[in-house]
Amino acid sequence: MPAGAPIVADMTNAIEATALTKRFGNTQALAGVDLVVPEGTVLGVLGPNGAGKTTAVRILATLLRADSGSAQVAGYDVVRDSEKVRQSIGLTGQYASVDEDLTGIQNLMLIGQLLDLRSRDARARATELLEWFDLAEASSRPAKTYSGGMRRRLDLAASLVGRPAVIFLDEPTTGLDPAKREDMWDVVRSLVNDGSTVLLTTQYLDEADALADSISVIDHGRVIAHDTPDGLKRIVGGQTLTVRPSDQSRLDDVVRIVADVSSGRPETSPRGVVNASVDGDAAMTAAVAKLAQAGIAVTELSLHLPSLDEVFFTLTGTRTEESEDVA
Amino acid sequence: MSLDTATNVPSVTDRSAVPSSFRAGSARPLRTIRHALALAKRNLIKLTRTPEQFIDVTLQPIIFLLLFVYVFGGAISGGSRHDYLEFLLPGLLGQGIAMGSVALGQNLNADIEKGVFDRFRSLPIARSAPLVGAVLADFFRYLTVCVIFLGFGYVIGFRIGTNPLATVGAIALSIAFALCFCWISVFIGMKARTSGAVQGVMFLLVLPLSFGSNVFVQANTMPGWMQAFVKVNPMTQLVAVVRGLMVGGPVIGHLGWTLLWMAILLVVFVPLALRAYRKRA
Numbered sequence: 001m002p003a004g005a006p007i008v009a010d011m012t013n014a015i016e017a018t019a020l021t022k023r024f025g026n027t028q029a030l031a032g033v034d035l036v037v038p039e040g041t042v043l044g045v046l047g048p049n050g051a052g053k054t055t056a057v058r059i060l061a062t063l064l065r066a067d068s069g070s071a072q073v074a075g076y077d078v079v080r081d082s083e084k085v086r087q088s089i090g091l092t093g094q095y096a097s098v099d100e101d102l103t104g105i106q107n108l109m110l111i112g113q114l115l116d117l118r119s120r121d122a123r124a125r126a127t128e129l130l131e132w133f134d135l136a137e138a139s140s141r142p143a144k145t146y147s148g149g150m151r152r153r154l155d156l157a158a159s160l161v162g163r164p165a166v167i168f169l170d171e172p173t174t175g176l177d178p179a180k181r182e183d184m185w186d187v188v189r190s191l192v193n194d195g196s197t198v199l200l201t202t203q204y205l206d207e208a209d210a211l212a213d214s215i216s217v218i219d220h221g222r223v224i225a226h227d228t229p230d231g232l233k234r235i236v237g238g239q240t241l242t243v244r245p246s247d248q249s250r251l252d253d254v255v256r257i258v259a260d261v262s263s264g265r266p267e268t269s270p271r272g273v274v275n276a277s278v279d280g281d282a283a284m285t286a287a288v289a290k291l292a293q294a295g296i297a298v299t300e301l302s303l304h305l306p307s308l309d310e311v312f313f314t315l316t317g318t319r320t321e322e323s324e325d326v327a
Numbered sequence: 328m329s330l331d332t333a334t335n336v337p338s339v340t341d342r343s344a345v346p347s348s349f350r351a352g353s354a355r356p357l358r359t360i361r362h363a364l365a366l367a368k369r370n371l372i373k374l375t376r377t378p379e380q381f382i383d384v385t386l387q388p389i390i391f392l393l394l395f396v397y398v399f400g401g402a403i404s405g406g407s408r409h410d411y412l413e414f415l416l417p418g419l420l421g422q423g424i425a426m427g428s429v430a431l432g433q434n435l436n437a438d439i440e441k442g443v444f445d446r447f448r449s450l451p452i453a454r455s456a457p458l459v460g461a462v463l464a465d466f467f468r469y470l471t472v473c474v475i476f477l478g479f480g481y482v483i484g485f486r487i488g489t490n491p492l493a494t495v496g497a498i499a500l501s502i503a504f505a506l507c508f509c510w511i512s513v514f515i516g517m518k519a520r521t522s523g524a525v526q527g528v529m530f531l532l533v534l535p536l537s538f539g540s541n542v543f544v545q546a547n548t549m550p551g552w553m554q555a556f557v558k559v560n561p562m563t564q565l566v567a568v569v570r571g572l573m574v575g576g577p578v579i580g581h582l583g584w585t586l587l588w589m590a591i592l593l594v595v596f597v598p599l600a601l602r603a604y605r606k607r608a
Contacts, residue, residue: 061449083451091449097442101373113365114450116358142376158446 013072014039014166014197015060020069021221022055029055031221032069037166037199037214042192044208044229045201047218048312053201054094056218057170060199061091074166090159093170093201098154100144104135107143107154111161122161129157133187149180156187167191169200173207185210206305209233217315224315236306236314238263241283243291244273244300253294261286273300359453366447366460370434371467380434384427384472389479391419395543396483403544409484416480417497417569418542421562423472424501425537428509429529431465432516436525439517439607455601458513462506469505473498488574497572500585504565507589510596517603536562561588 015037022030030052037043047053058064060073062082071078074088098107105126112122130139133153138146143154152172159167169188173181188211192198202208208215209229217225217232225232233239241262245254254274258266261283262276269275278284284303291298306314374380396412404411435458438444447457477485477494487494512529519525539553540546540562546554557563564584571578 058445063445063448086449086451089449091446093445094442097446099369099373099443100441101376102369106369106372110365110369111446111450114362114447114452114456116361162450 012039012075013037014041015043015071015073015199017056017060017071018069020056020059020066020071022052022059022064022067028221030059030066030069033218033221033223035060035199035216035223037197039197040192040195041213042188042198042200042211044212044215045199045218046203046205046208046215046311047201048203051218052221053218054170055221057091057093057168057199057201061089061168062086063091087162088165090162090164090167091170092152092156092159092172093168094174098143098151098158101142103140103142104130104146104154105139107158108161111158115162117161125161129160133157149176149183152176152180152184153187156184160191164196166197166199169198171201171203174203181207205232205236205307205311209305217311219312219316232311233305236311238277238279239281239283239303239305240275241278241287242273242275242300242302242304243287243298244271246297246299248272250294250296253296254291254298257287257290257294257296260290278303355453359456359459362452362456363459363463366457367463370461370464373434374464374467380430381468381471383430384423384468385475387426388419388423388472388475391423392416392476392479392483395419399543412480412483412485413488413574414570415543416476416485417573418540418566420473420476420501420569421504421540421566422533422537422542423476424469424505425508425533425562427468427472428465428505428512429526429533430468430512431461431509432512432514432519432525432529433522435461435513435516436519436522440522454605458600458604462509462513465509466502466506469502470498472505473501489572493572497569500572500582501565501569504561504585504589507592508561510592510600514596514600514603517600517607536560541566561585561592564588 013036015035017033017035020030020033020035021028033052033056035043035045035056045053045056055064059066060071060078062078062085065079073085076082076084076088078085099110102110105123108126108129109119109122112125113119115122117125127136127139130136133156135150135153135157138150143151146154156169156172172188173184176184185207188198188200198211200208200211212229214226214228215232216223225235227235241258243254243258245251251268251272251274255266255268258274258276262278264277266274266276281303284301288301291301392412392415395415396408400408400411400415404414444457448454477498511532512525515528516522516525519528539556540560541557542562546557546563549557561584564581565588567576567581568578568585570576571581
């Protein structure tokens with residue numbers, strides 16, 4: 001897979017946006033956004049609610065016109081050649097949804113017919129996609145009877161009917177449970193394996209880390225950081241290893257073991273949980289081995305990335321608005 | 328789900344798979360018509376899934392007929408309810424299709440709010456196709472209005488005074504008028520913030536148009552200024568033609584005015600609706 005962030009000059013870019021601005025009334029939704037996605041790669045656009053992620057996607061997908069700036073998708077200008085852009089893209093998102101009253105197959109066949117497939121071929125394509133997304137059994141039920149995860153899959157299937165070169169996924173896993181998220185991630189990975197370019201917006205660093213070749217962090221309509229996942233993690237402080245022994249009397253042993261594998265000093269919380277920042281995934285394996293050797297049972301053992309909130313705190317020195325609301 | 332096997336079945340997402348089945352580029356207007364028909368089919372499926380959407384074109388006409396014939400009929404006609412029914416039914420038909428058009432703007436407004444139209448907009452189809460499709464599907468609602476009025480009218484004693492051919496002509500003209508008039512509803516549906524607002528605005532329009540006309544009473548009992556409004560009102564012209572074709576009376580002059588009004592409605596409101604749709608974020 002290409003390394004992502006450092007944009008190689010001779011690489012063809014599937015998406016290129018320069019200095020996009022958009023204002024809605026008094027709200028400056030985008031205040032000069034640059035985005036670049038090389039062909040065949042995944043760009044994660046990471047940001048809190050209201051950062052401008054959806055607005056950027058809507059402009060790139062020709063649903064909305066920017067006030068200023070320019071953008072090319074699949075080599076075509078989103079304003080001058082919007083029809084060509086629409087032939088090359090698939091859009092899935094919070095707002096581009098399926099029709100609840102139509103069944104799964106009716107939804108997909110409609111898209112196929114609108115893409116000028118003959119109805120026989122539209123049916124074949126719809127059936128193929130429904131099977132692939134494990135929706136074959138539900139294919140003749142109205143979409144309103146689908147669960148959240150099924151809806152997302154149908155929605156994604158709808159955007160793939162025309163085999164688009166560029167796919168926009170606007171918060172594809174928001175509201176899904178962890179298992180369903182992993183399923184969705186697998187779908188995205190296989191799309192990229194097959195040569196598609198993906199721009200995905202998300203509120204989760206772990207999602208961007210799992211899928212993206214490069215990440216643009218966006219806040220208040222501006223890109224505040226653009227890097228590879230590894231580069232970004234270096235900036236925001238890598239991963240945190242969390243261990244909680246079931247026997248609290250072994251806490252000191254745990255602290256010692258965690259100190260061995262970590263790059264920083266472990267911190268112990270009053271609840272008997274030991275946290276330490278670590279440099280790589282190997283620390284987890286090492287910790288597991290050492291804990292097993294010492295015969296220490298644990299009720300919690302995890303390796304996690306900083307939350308979006310922590311990323312923002314590091315990058316901007318301020319908390320995201322949601323966390324301010326909570327606080 | 329079977330995604331763990333996903334990478335072994337690349338055909339679904341494989342972009343190198345030849346999209347052989349895409350139709351060779353037929354002419355643009357033909358494509359747009361085909362897309363509009365596909366979208367009209369979608370609207371029809373939605374209508375059959377939610378039969379309550381037919382109340383305004385089935386039960387409402389029946390209630391209006393009953394109320395106006397049996398509550399006001401005696402007073403207005405000075406005795407003969409049957410004569411009033413003969414006079415009223417073609418008028419109520421005109422009002423019925425105008426009221427029937429309200430739901431179109433409401434549904435479109437709700438569709439846009441739900442995000443279904445975002446998907447359509449991201450596809451390489453004419454921007455007008457989803458709107459034209461919705462209007463075409465509405466044909467069946469207007470046909471329903473006509474059938475209900477004539478059917479229930481027959482039950483309570485309405486009889487056609489002309490011939491079946493003229494009646495078919497009256498129905499055809501009514502539906503054609505409805506398909507022009509409903510673009511006002513489409514336009515309001517694009518402009519209004521909520522679907523409830525669409526209904527409010529449309530009723531502000533439909534009520535003066537249908538009551539300030541020859542639908543319920545002849546205009547000669549009204550003051551001069553009101554008669555002037557009634558005369559230019561497109562509803563008056565349509566109802567005069569339908570009345571002429573169903574129970575007898577002059578048709579030609581009113582037909583000319585009706586067709587002119589239909590053309591004006593299309594020329595003014597189709598571009599306005601499309602523009603509002605394009606501007607709607």
